Amino acid sequence: MKDKLKLLAKWLKEYSDGYFDPYTEGVLEAQLRQNKEDTIQQIGDYLEEILAMDDDQIKDELKQ
Numbered sequence: 001m002k003d004k005l006k007l008l009a010k011w012l013k014e015y016s017d018g019y020f021d022p023y024t025e026g027v028l029e030a031q032l033r034q035n036k037e038d039t040i041q042q043i044g045d046y047l048e049e050i051l052a053m054d055d056d057q058i059k060d061e062l063k064q
Contacts, residue, residue: 005051012044 017033025033053061 009044009047015040
């Protein structure tokens, strides 16, 4: 299971909405697309951080 979560974190961190059309995509659409990519990649970072924690760290975080 941990390997599957590591793979998910890797995919999230590497996420890119590779397709965009500069002729039809406006400034707002471009910013929304970029924010989506940033958010997905940040979730991947959080997941990697959680996976790197030991049991004591996780218990401490859950107590807060």
